[in-house]
Amino acid sequence: xxxxxxxxxxxxxxxxxxxxxxxxxxxxxxxxxxxxxxxxxxxxxxxxxxxxxxxxxxxxxxxxxxxxxxxxxxxxxxxxxxxxxxxxxxxxxxxxxxxxxxxxxxxxxxxxxxxxxxxxxxxxxxxxxxxxxxxxxxxxxxxxxxxxxxxxxxxxxxxxxxxxxxxxxxxxxxxxxxxxxxxxxxxxxxxxxxxxxxxxxxxxxxxxxxxxxxxxxxxxxxxxxxxxxxxxxxxxxxxxxxxxxxxxxxxxxxxxxxxxxxxxxxxxxxxxxxxxxxxxxxxxxxxxxxxxxxxxxxxxxxxxxxxxxxxxxxxxxxxxxxxxxxxxxxxxxxxxxxxxxxxxxxxxxxxxxxxxxxxxxxxxxxxxxxxxxxxxxxxxxxxxxxxxxxxxxxxxxxxxxxxxxxxxxxxxxxxxxxxx
Amino acid sequence: xxxxxxxxxxxxxxxxxxxxxxxxxxxxxxxxxxxxxxxxxxxxxxxxxxxxxxxxxxxxxxxxxxxxxxxxxxxxxxxxxxxxxxxxxxxxxxxxxxxxxxxxxxxxxxxxxxxxxxxxxxxxxxxxxxxxxxxxxxxxxxxxxxxxxxxxxxxxxxxxxxxxxxxxxxxxxxxxxxxxxxxxxxxxxxxxxxxxxxxxxxxxxxxxxxxxxxxxxxxxxxxxxxxxxxxxxxxxxxxxxxxxxxxxxxxxxxxxxxxxxxxxxxxxxxxxxxxxxxxxxxxxxxxxxxxxxxxxxxxxxxxxxxxxxxxxxxxxxxxxxxxxxxxxxxxxxxxxxxxxxxxxxxxxxxxx
Numbered sequence: 001x002x003x004x005x006x007x008x009x010x011x012x013x014x015x016x017x018x019x020x021x022x023x024x025x026x027x028x029x030x031x032x033x034x035x036x037x038x039x040x041x042x043x044x045x046x047x048x049x050x051x052x053x054x055x056x057x058x059x060x061x062x063x064x065x066x067x068x069x070x071x072x073x074x075x076x077x078x079x080x081x082x083x084x085x086x087x088x089x090x091x092x093x094x095x096x097x098x099x100x101x102x103x104x105x106x107x108x109x110x111x112x113x114x115x116x117x118x119x120x121x122x123x124x125x126x127x128x129x130x131x132x133x134x135x136x137x138x139x140x141x142x143x144x145x146x147x148x149x150x151x152x153x154x155x156x157x158x159x160x161x162x163x164x165x166x167x168x169x170x171x172x173x174x175x176x177x178x179x180x181x182x183x184x185x186x187x188x189x190x191x192x193x194x195x196x197x198x199x200x201x202x203x204x205x206x207x208x209x210x211x212x213x214x215x216x217x218x219x220x221x222x223x224x225x226x227x228x229x230x231x232x233x234x235x236x237x238x239x240x241x242x243x244x245x246x247x248x249x250x251x252x253x254x255x256x257x258x259x260x261x262x263x264x265x266x267x268x269x270x271x272x273x274x275x276x277x278x279x280x281x282x283x284x285x286x287x288x289x290x291x292x293x294x295x296x297x298x299x300x301x302x303x304x305x306x307x308x309x310x311x312x313x314x315x316x317x318x319x320x321x322x323x324x325x326x327x328x329x330x331x332x333x334x335x336x337x338x339x340x341x342x343x344x345x346x347x348x349x350x351x352x353x354x355x356x357x358x359x360x361x362x363x364x365x366x367x368x369x370x371x372x373x374x375x376x377x378x379x380x381x382x383x384x385x386x387x388x389x390x391x392x393x394x395x396x397x398x399x400x401x402x403x404x405x406x407x408x409x410x411x412x413x414x415x416x417x418x419x420x
Numbered sequence: 421x422x423x424x425x426x427x428x429x430x431x432x433x434x435x436x437x438x439x440x441x442x443x444x445x446x447x448x449x450x451x452x453x454x455x456x457x458x459x460x461x462x463x464x465x466x467x468x469x470x471x472x473x474x475x476x477x478x479x480x481x482x483x484x485x486x487x488x489x490x491x492x493x494x495x496x497x498x499x500x501x502x503x504x505x506x507x508x509x510x511x512x513x514x515x516x517x518x519x520x521x522x523x524x525x526x527x528x529x530x531x532x533x534x535x536x537x538x539x540x541x542x543x544x545x546x547x548x549x550x551x552x553x554x555x556x557x558x559x560x561x562x563x564x565x566x567x568x569x570x571x572x573x574x575x576x577x578x579x580x581x582x583x584x585x586x587x588x589x590x591x592x593x594x595x596x597x598x599x600x601x602x603x604x605x606x607x608x609x610x611x612x613x614x615x616x617x618x619x620x621x622x623x624x625x626x627x628x629x630x631x632x633x634x635x636x637x638x639x640x641x642x643x644x645x646x647x648x649x650x651x652x653x654x655x656x657x658x659x660x661x662x663x664x665x666x667x668x669x670x671x672x673x674x675x676x677x678x679x680x681x682x683x684x685x686x687x688x689x690x691x692x693x694x695x696x697x698x699x700x701x702x703x704x705x706x707x708x709x710x711x712x713x714x715x716x717x718x719x720x721x722x723x724x725x726x727x728x729x730x731x732x733x734x735x736x737x738x739x740x741x742x743x744x745x746x747x748x749x750x751x752x753x754x755x756x757x758x759x760x761x762x763x764x765x766x767x768x769x770x771x772x
Contacts, residue, residue, distance in 0.1 A: 118760060201767070367633055380760075
């Protein structure tokens with residue numbers, strides 16, 4: 001807009017009264033903009049304080065270390081200075097012994113111990129048992145004393161994991177979210193195969209969401225078309241059938257699908273009574289169940305925006321196409337569909353993005369190989385309290401989603417250009 | 421125009437301010453709130469204890485339901501103004517929460533001292549609420565003679581049909597080891613070795629094609645009754661209550677069960693700490709506690725109450741010594757330490 005105005009004022013000779021008119025217009029415009037801004041200030045502030053800041057703080061846990069640097073500050077500083085070869089010297093060990101005692105007294109021991117356990121399963125008990133067994137016998141050398149308490153203190157991996165957790169910023173969680181880790185030498189390595197799960201789960205999450213969006217488009221487009229072209233009164237009645245499920249809790253709808261899809265559920269019974277099948281079809285606790293239930297749950301999000309767009313397509317354009325000799329199919333494909341495509345794209349995008357975060361539905365009607373990434377985010381948040389891992393997984397999901405949106409924006413932008 | 425904008429900003433600010441003020445106010449004035457696991461368990465606690473507590477003391481009591489997850493409690497307490505006072509938690513939540521300082525210490529004097537209770541139900545931060553077990557059950561109307569132990573649970577030739585297991589490594593790995601011939605007493609020492617974990621997963625491989633993985637225990641009665649699975653891991657209470665209330669013919673098998681204690685905890689900073697302690701004391705008085713098994717088959721924690729309990733009610737609970745003969749207590753420490761790594765491995769395994 002400013003560029004346009006600039007070219008207007010430089011490229012064309014304007015009579016001066018037109019210039020002052022434009023200035024006055026611009027002034028008025030500016031006032032209105034300011035007014036509009038003032039109106040959204042409360043909401044923006046509210047969102048900032050209650051939404052954006054907490055989310056940012058939580059996500060920051062995905063790449064910051066708080067436990068070790070805060071709870072064992074002296075040890076953390078000493079470990080940062082250690083070069084990571086061999087074992088740390090006895091000065092580090094003696095600082096660590098002091099920090100252990102202090103953290104046990106302040107009640108923060110287990111928090112730091114849990115952090116080490118994320119990197120080395122079993123480290124939690126190691127740290128807590130060691131702290132309980134302190135102080136070391138008088139006159140004993142600290143590192144040797146620790147090793148005597150538990151030989152794992154003589155292993156470089158234990159200290160390397162602590163050193164990794166001693167820095168303020170960390171790649172630990174983000175690497176883990178991508179099935180990677182750093183070994184004792186600081187080299188990035190893939191995790192052992194039996195631990196590698198997240199890449200798979202991310203791929204699965206995006207795949208399921210894409211399939212659900214495609215299914216919603218497949219079923220939703222004809223439905224929206226019908227709704228948009230029926231007489232108003234009938235359409236309003238039918239819209240209720242779309243809206244009632246839309247307002248019903250996801251949990252209730254998923255539970256209903258559990259009743260319908262099970263071995264002796266309505267669908268299998270019907271098919272059996274009709275003689276179509278002898279053995280019940282496996283419709284639930286697998287991917288099929290997830291697709292069916294998620295498509296149904298998310299269908300209104302596709303239909304409603306598309307319906308709104310279709311209502312605004314002027315019937316005259318189609319009549320014109322027909323009168324100019326286009327076949328009905330051509331009319332639909334070349335005249336009607338392009339006008340509704342933005343609505344369909346918006347609907348599909350909403351469905352896709354909502355599906356990415358789905359949790360309840362796959363949990364109830366899916367098998368273990370159908371769980372999506374939110375299952376793991378919930379697990380780390382609620383069950384194991386590993387909020388760093390939860391934040392890192394969320395960050396990766398957010399980044400991947402934004403990337404996809406960007407690509408989508410680019411592609412659809414280009415399509416619109418070529419259409420013009 | 422500008423004035424209107426200012427007014428709307430002010431109105432908004434006032435709205436937000438009064439809204440927040442209202443919240444803190446309602447927290448200050450809310451009633452004593454107790455939180456259980458919902459369903460038949462919550463009903464049983466209400467009938468056994470809570471109604472009589474309200475009648476005896478005149479204290480109004482509010483109930484809520486949760487589905488576990490220490491993260492929920494941490495969030496509530498970190499946000500300040502937690503709206504719960506007493507919560508029923510599982511052992512891992514007790515351990516993690518107590519170490520994090522999320523719970524008030526228990527006043528054991530008010531409960532008659534630690535010695536009055538069976539040992540696993542005594543903790544600095546919690547009192548045993550009930551003893552429960554994980555075992556397996558089947559519908560005797562469909563399968564008159566079902567498996568008798570975990571090895572037979574795994575035997576799909578002799579007992580055809582799908583198997584229901586909880587979709588978590590917890591319990592599943594333990595049961596797999598018992599099916600593979602590990603004695604209950606040795607389960608956790610085997611599971612603490614990498615070879616033991618491999619062994620459990622190898623045993624699970626055998627059953628994988630026949631398994632339906634459920635996520636919520638409330639699904640189990642339906643899964644069994646509808647024939648979706650032939651045998652399922654379960655807690656006995658769900659099935660026995662269905663037998664009593666819906667005339668089902670479910671049978672539970674105690675061989676190789678895993679038992680654990682649920683605890684009552686008081687959330688840190690509860691404004692109604694004294695009342696909360698009073699309610700816990702009420703629930704733990706022997707003559708009150710002994711009522712619970714009338715409503716749901718679970719084990720008790722007060723020694724005197726266990727001695728008073730009607731043997732017929734005791735039969736189907738972990739308070740029956742018979743039922744703990746070939747059983748193992750859940751090792752919550754093991755799971756606190758290994759659940760991250762094993763959950764990851766379990767899900768990687770399941771997807772393969």
